[in-house]
Amino acid sequence: xxxxxxxxxxxxxxxxxxxxxxxxxxxxxxxxxxxxxxxxxxxxxxxxxxxxxxxxxxxxxxxxxxxxxxxxxxxxxxxxxxxxxxxxxxxxxxxxxxxxxxxxxxxxxxxxxxxxxxxxxxxxxxxxxxxxxxxxxxxxxxxxxxxxxxxxxxxxxxxxxxxxxxxxxxxxxxxxxxxxxxxxxxxxxxxxxxxxxxxxxxxxxxxxxx
DNA sequence: GCCAACGTTGGC
DNA sequence: GCCAACGTTGGC
Numbered sequence: 001x002x003x004x005x006x007x008x009x010x011x012x013x014x015x016x017x018x019x020x021x022x023x024x025x026x027x028x029x030x031x032x033x034x035x036x037x038x039x040x041x042x043x044x045x046x047x048x049x050x051x052x053x054x055x056x057x058x059x060x061x062x063x064x065x066x067x068x069x070x071x072x073x074x075x076x077x078x079x080x081x082x083x084x085x086x087x088x089x090x091x092x093x094x095x096x097x098x099x100x101x102x103x104x105x106x107x108x109x110x111x112x113x114x115x116x117x118x119x120x121x122x123x124x125x126x127x128x129x130x131x132x133x134x135x136x137x138x139x140x141x142x143x144x145x146x147x148x149x150x151x152x153x154x155x156x157x158x159x160x161x162x163x164x165x166x167x168x169x170x171x172x173x174x175x176x177x178x179x180x181x182x183x184x185x186x187x188x189x190x191x192x193x194x195x196x197x198x199x200x201x202x203x204x205x206x207x208x209x210x
Numbered sequence: 211g212c213c214a215a216c217g218t219t220g221g222c
Numbered sequence: 223g224c225c226a227a228c229g230t231t232g233g234c
Contacts, residue, residue: 045232080217080230102232160233187216187231 039192042086042096042114043182044075044148049103056130062098062109062150071150072115075190076123077131079143083190087146088118096148097201099182101189107159108201116147155205162209163201176200 048061058077065073078084090096092115097108121143123129124136136142163182170178177183177200181191193201 047232082217106233186233189231 039086039089040094040195041193041198042090042094043099043108043191043193044096044112045099045101045189047102048100048109051102053130054132056128058130061100062112062153065098065112065148066150072147074116074121074145074147076121076145077129078121078145078190079124079131079133080189083188084142084144086188086190086192087144089192090114090117090146092117095151095198097193097198098150105157105159107157107161107163108154109157110153111151111202112148113151114146115149118144118146121145154202156209158201158204159209162204165210166200166204 046060047058048063050057050059052058065071075087078087094114096112096114098110098112100106100109120141123131124133124141124143125138126132133142160182163177163180166175167177167180167183170176176196180197181188181193185191
């Protein structure tokens with residue numbers, strides 16, 4: 001049984017998105033090679049607390065991933081073009097933070113890795129699914145998903161509030177989290193991190209909370 | 211539960 | 223292709 005992720009944007013056609021995304025990906029690649037800031041790590045949001053959407057509970061926390069066979073599941077239900085396009089960029093072996101969103105204490109709970117690259121998200125055709133998309137056709141599916149495997153919990157939960165403090169500090173000083181997508185692109189449920197951002201966030205698990 | 215931010219839709 | 227209206231995200 002596939003996990004249920006939150007991604008609630010209604011999914012009607014958007015004829016510009018695919019082509020635009022490809023163009024920007026090419027120029028991004030060039031820019032990122034030059035700066036050494038190619039996106040290579042990810043942050044993926046999911047709701048760890050129960051919430052009913054279209055009659056279905058969308059709860060899927062890191063413990064739910066951990067309890068699946070092989071601690072592996074598909075990241076279905078993403079219904080936003082930018083988030084989808086980031087999933088299509090993912091490569092096997094890359095690491096992602098598991099972020100708990102829309103809950104009492106939002107933040108990073110653990111690490112997972114990509115174990116299967118993007119393929120068709122079957123839930124878009126499932127009328128019983130919380131993220132069923134009647135506008136997507138079998139001969140031209142709109143939505144993709146990847147498979148992820150639980151890697152480990154972070155040594156401590158890293159709350160959004162703490163990340164935000166660093167983000168604000170770093171904006172002033174030009175340090176690692178100054179452009180972190182979690183703050184510059186707050187509503188994006190699948191987002192890239194540079195290696196520098198990823199390493200900084202991960203280093204926090206060894207620090208005292210502040 | 212509120213609502214700011216922002217992505218999507220559709221009339222024109 | 224503009225942009226007002228609408229719908230969703232997600233912190234608070």
